[in-house]
Amino acid sequence: MTEYLVLLKLNPAKLVDTMDALRDLPEKPGPGVDLQYVMNVFGTWDVAMWFDAENSNQALEFIHEKLNQIPGVVDAYTVPAFPNKKPSQRREAPPRNEPEPKEEDKESE
Numbered sequence: 035m036t037e038y039l040v041l042l043k044l045n046p047a048k049l050v051d052t053m054d055a056l057r058d059l060p061e062k063p064g065p066g067v068d069l070q071y072v073m074n075v076f077g078t079w080d081v082a083m084w085f086d087a088e089n090s091n092q093a094l095e096f097i098h099e100k101l102n103q104i105p106g107v108v109d110a111y112t113v114p115a116f117p118n119k120k121p122s123q124r125r126e127a128p129p130r131n132e133p134e135p136k137e138e139d140k141e142s143e
Contacts, residue, residue, distance in 0.1 A: 035068070035086040036114055038093050040101065041079040043109040049080075052106030056081060063100055066092040079111070090114070 044052045056072050063069055066088035075082045083101075087093035093112070101110055 035088055036090070036093070037070075037084060037086050039113045039115055040083045040085070040097060041075070041111045041113075042081040042083065042101065042107055043078070044080040045106045045108050048106030052104060053081070055104045055106075056083075059100070064092060064096045067096045 042056075059069055059072070061069055063085075068086040070084040070086065072081065072083050074080065085093075085096065087096065093114075097110055097112055101107055
């Protein structure tokens with residue numbers, strides 16, 4: 035599955051209704067689509083969403099048929115991302131940077 039970040043610009047006059055509609059989206063809003071997060075952002079965009087899709091067609095269907103149909107969504111910008119894997123539980127120990135023994139320590143040996 036590929037992860038997608040969608041940035042949404044909302045109509046300020048319909049902000050409350052639009053936010054309610056976005057929060058009410060199910061975890062699986064379409065076939066092959068898993069909604070991960072809906073969050074407020076500040077700046078040019080109003081909302082960011084993370085979701086996974088099995089293929090780009092399903093992602094585009096979700097954006098065009100679901101998100102763009104929600105009243106108050108003015109603009110959407112989508113960025114496909116690389117799949118993130120959970121970090122391995124086993125980690126190699128970092129290399130130890132042992133300091134060089136000082137001249138005095140070498141003489142005492």
